[in-house]
Amino acid sequence: MSDEPHSPYRVVVSEETAGALKHHAPAAARNTGPILDVLREILPTTGRALEIASGTGQHCAAFAGAFPGIEWQPSDQDAAARASIAAWVAETGQENLLPPLDLDASLSGWFGDAGGEFDLIVCINMIHISPWAACMGLMEGAGALLRPGGLLYLYGPYMENGAHTAPSNAAFDESLRRRNPAWGIRDMGAVEAAASARGILLEGKVAMPANNFSLIFRKEAG
Numbered sequence: 001m002s003d004e005p006h007s008p009y010r011v012v013v014s015e016e017t018a019g020a021l022k023h024h025a026p027a028a029a030r031n032t033g034p035i036l037d038v039l040r041e042i043l044p045t046t047g048r049a050l051e052i053a054s055g056t057g058q059h060c061a062a063f064a065g066a067f068p069g070i071e072w073q074p075s076d077q078d079a080a081a082r083a084s085i086a087a088w089v090a091e092t093g094q095e096n097l098l099p100p101l102d103l104d105a106s107l108s109g110w111f112g113d114a115g116g117e118f119d120l121i122v123c124i125n126m127i128h129i130s131p132w133a134a135c136m137g138l139m140e141g142a143g144a145l146l147r148p149g150g151l152l153y154l155y156g157p158y159m160e161n162g163a164h165t166a167p168s169n170a171a172f173d174e175s176l177r178r179r180n181p182a183w184g185i186r187d188m189g190a191v192e193a194a195a196s197a198r199g200i201l202l203e204g205k206v207a208m209p210a211n212n213f214s215l216i217f218r219k220e221a222g
Contacts, residue, residue: 022087023080027125028058031209035059035124035155036066038206038214042151045069047119050145052105052138053077053126057085063122064097072097073115077104106134111141118145124155127191128173131182136194142219143198152200152217155208158188166211191215 046069051060054074064072074085074097085100103110105126121142127135142152157169164170164185173185192202192215199220206214 021083022091023056023084025056025058028056031155031212032059032062034208035214036062039063039153042216043067043070044119048117049073049120049122050114050118051075052103052121052123054085054100055081057088059124060085060097061088061092064094065092068096070096070120073101074098075101075103077102105137105141106131107137110137111144114141114145117147118150119147120151120153121146122153126156127154128156128176128185129183135186135191139194139198139200142195142200146200146219148219148221150219152195152219154191154215156212157185158191158213159185160188162187169211188213188215
């Protein structure tokens, strides 16, 4: 995660410059449809959603279009990512899709800059390419930001009971750890324990394409 001083701000991009800044990730293009299939089964028709580590902005643009009654707040700790997200926001013109915030889940108290309570927090493909502190920070923030009964949705590769679910995931894990020893595919049980300690309980898991999982958590009422 970023070592730069944390200074939250929103990036707004004009339509004239949006095309030059907008990034595309092939993986995001592939997994958006399957993720939407899961979200359609669990999301309310109205509410507020926060996406952590929004990356290119492809996901939040698609989600805002699919759920017009939900206000979507994207975020990312990387300035280039925020510029791309802002370009997607400008291109879509969707009133329920807000400009991105500068949020870094690995920083203590990051959730104080998120802008209030949420009915949903989404985090896609972050936990394995960030230090474990980012997962712990995400759970701390979810505990503080989610309304009672609110949902936390995670997507990505996970180990189960200390073992990889596919040889390709084991190879991917090795490559991640070579790039940064603090990265790596996390065990589902460790992630569940981190969430449970903050009153956020695993409600379901869905096997996804390319050996990934959707993990669905709900904050305890009261």
